[in-house]
Amino acid sequence: MDILTCCGLTILELIALQPSTVFDSLHLPGPKDHNLLLGQEVKKFRADGPAAVQLQWMRKWPNTPFIRYISFAGKEVLLVNSLATHKAVLQTHVYDFVKPPFFARLVGEITGVGLLFSEGEAHKRERRLLAGPFSVPSMRKLLPVFRTKAKALSHVFEQLLGEKPYTTLEGASTMDTIGVTVLGIELDTISSTYPLGFQELYDCVLHQGFLGQLIWVINAFLPIRSIVPLEANRKFVQTTTDLRKMLREIIQQRATDLANGTFKREKGESRDLLTYMLEEAELRRQETGKDIWSVNDIIGHLLNFTSAGHESTAATLSWSLYVLATNPTIQDRLRSEIKSLLEANREPDYDTISALPYLHNFIREVLRVYPPSYMAQREATRDLVIEGVSIPKGTQIDLNIPLVHQHPSVWGPNATEFDPDRWDRLSGAAATPFAFEAFLQGPRTCPGRNFALIEVKAFLVELVPQWHFLGIERRDGELLSSGEERLGRGVKLANPSLTYRPADELLVRFGRIKKL
Ligand code: HEM
Numbered sequence: 001m002d003i004l005t006c007c008g009l010t011i012l013e014l015i016a017l018q019p020s021t022v023f024d025s026l027h028l029p030g031p032k033d034h035n036l037l038l039g040q041e042v043k044k045f046r047a048d049g050p051a052a053v054q055l056q057w058m059r060k061w062p063n064t065p066f067i068r069y070i071s072f073a074g075k076e077v078l079l080v081n082s083l084a085t086h087k088a089v090l091q092t093h094v095y096d097f098v099k100p101p102f103f104a105r106l107v108g109e110i111t112g113v114g115l116l117f118s119e120g121e122a123h124k125r126e127r128r129l130l131a132g133p134f135s136v137p138s139m140r141k142l143l144p145v146f147r148t149k150a151k152a153l154s155h156v157f158e159q160l161l162g163e164k165p166y167t168t169l170e171g172a173s174t175m176d177t178i179g180v181t182v183l184g185i186e187l188d189t190i191s192s193t194y195p196l197g198f199q200e201l202y203d204c205v206l207h208q209g210f211l212g213q214l215i216w217v218i219n220a221f222l223p224i225r226s227i228v229p230l231e232a233n234r235k236f237v238q239t240t241t242d243l244r245k246m247l248r249e250i251i252q253q254r255a256t257d258l259a260n261g262t263f264k265r266e267k268g269e270s271r272d273l274l275t276y277m278l279e280e281a282e283l284r285r286q287e288t289g290k291d292i293w294s295v296n297d298i299i300g301h302l303l304n305f306t307s308a309g310h311e312s313t314a315a316t317l318s319w320s321l322y323v324l325a326t327n328p329t330i331q332d333r334l335r336s337e338i339k340s341l342l343e344a345n346r347e348p349d350y351d352t353i354s355a356l357p358y359l360h361n362f363i364r365e366v367l368r369v370y371p372p373s374y375m376a377q378r379e380a381t382r383d384l385v386i387e388g389v390s391i392p393k394g395t396q397i398d399l400n401i402p403l404v405h406q407h408p409s410v411w412g413p414n415a416t417e418f419d420p421d422r423w424d425r426l427s428g429a430a431a432t433p434f435a436f437e438a439f440l441q442g443p444r445t446c447p448g449r450n451f452a453l454i455e456v457k458a459f460l461v462e463l464v465p466q467w468h469f470l471g472i473e474r475r476d477g478e479l480l481s482s483g484e485e486r487l488g489r490g491v492k493l494a495n496p497s498l499t500y501r502p503a504d505e506l507l508v509r510f511g512r513i514k515k516l
Pocket residue numbers: 115116117127182304305306308309310312313316371372373375376377437438439440443444445446447448449451452
């Protein structure tokens with residue numbers, strides 16, 4: 001056989017065939033019923049949940065690498081719809097994509113640049129520098145703080161309950177845990193010189209009124225902050241300035257205390273992320289004579305950690321309590337595993353808690369079914385071909401995590417059911433890394449993954465043996481029952497929303513577990 005012939009085709013014919021396997025995104029399946037100005041956005045915003053419309057599309061076109069839809073002003077968007085495509089966007093071509101510049105300007109005004117919005121070589125450098133603070137040894141040192149904060153939450157339960165047989169918890173906050181673990185300081189101790197405390201400032205920035213939000217969005221297109229004479233604008237500028245000033249003071253004070261050996265650690269050996277960063281920076285300075293971060297860089301990172309870490313862990317804890325309150329069998333199994341552990345060891349260490357099999361399965365299943373950071377967006381920085389589809393520079397790519405987590409070809413026909421035991425029988429596509437994307441995968445995967453997992457586990461190890469979660473209440477105090485307690489019926493999802501969370505406070509009824 002001629003060496004240039006293979007399977008009846010010459011090499012030249014094979015090369016000639018190559019371009020025809022690449023097709024234009026116009027040929028991809030997707031909804032065609034868009035509005036000329038608003039595209040599919042109204043339909044998305046009116047849906048029952050922030051991923052509801054995209055899930056319908058996935059079920060209609062399950063086998064295509066991308067679903068094509070039209071967004072605002074006729075903009076074409078490709079929605080990632082297969083594991084191979086996820087891998088291409090998040091790993092193989094990760095640095096051929098950036099976060100959409102509009103989104104970076106919008107969110108970056110609050111969260112700072114930090115890791116979230118650094119790109120390319122700068123991003124690689126920051127990931128390397130931050131590997132230490134987020135490493136497992138660093139997390140081991142944070143466990144005592146998580147445990148103390150979990151005990152404090154249990155104490156809040158105690159106070160709420162008093163002598164009553166049961167009462168209600170309205171959502172779980174993890175903000176003061178973030179204060180100690182990220183900044184190394186109790187948040188209520190840093191507010192004295194400011195009219196508003198850290199948490200209040202942070203809430204003001206995140207929850208602006210309608211006018212504030214309007215100015216915020218316009219400013220991302222057209223820099224108008226310095227010229228708009230409205231109170232909403234003045235308040236935003238003042239609040240973000242105060243927040244940064246507060247962080248600058250904490251950083252400078254910590255640097256001085258570390259240099260003088262006067263820094264008192266909140267929990268003995270524990271090391272918060274800020275202290276770790278300053279110690280790392282000092283080591284590098286001694287080695288190279290150069291500063292790796294300016295104070296502004298550190299402020300950016302701290303704002304990133306606060307914003308990326310707070311709402312997502314609070315949502316994971318709330319969803320965990322929701323599942324326990326609506327699944328007595330799962331609750332009993334989890335309690336039994338944790339109680340056995342605590343009988344053997346009252347203060348289990350990081351490795352023992354991490355290795356609890358049912359707790360680990362439970363949390364991964366909470367994050368699979370209710371992924372708090374449910375979506376990510378990217379923009380192509382050059383012309384690319386992914387899975388045979390030609391993607392021109394500037395194309396917007398949507399990654400919607402429930403699409404992978406509920407895809408029947410990945411997680412099977414019962415993909416939408418909550419089943420912690422599925423993690424013991426992983427096979428096929430479900431056993432591959434890109435099947436689980438609550439923290440995404442690849443070089444931009446969440447650095448706070450171990451932080452979040454051990455934090456939520458520490459809270460559950462403290463709460464589940466002491467408290468019974470009895471159900472979800474309506475506002476009138478009645479328990480939701482007969483299926484109403486299910487998501488989509490009595491419990492509605494917030495939409496539009498940046499996180500996957502209930503539309504209203506989750507009212508979890510709880511009572512004390514009787515000691516035998
Ligand atoms: C259950 C809790 C958490 C979830 C579900 C979560 C999820 C995610 C996801 C999906 C991303 C990727 C976003 C994107 O690239 O568009 C991300 C990035 C990030 N997360 Fe988390 N996160 C959690 C907790 C935390 C915590 C506790 C911290 C820090 C203390 C943190 C810090 C960050 C940072 C800095 C990034 C940017 C990483 C980069 O671009 O390289 N996260 N997180």
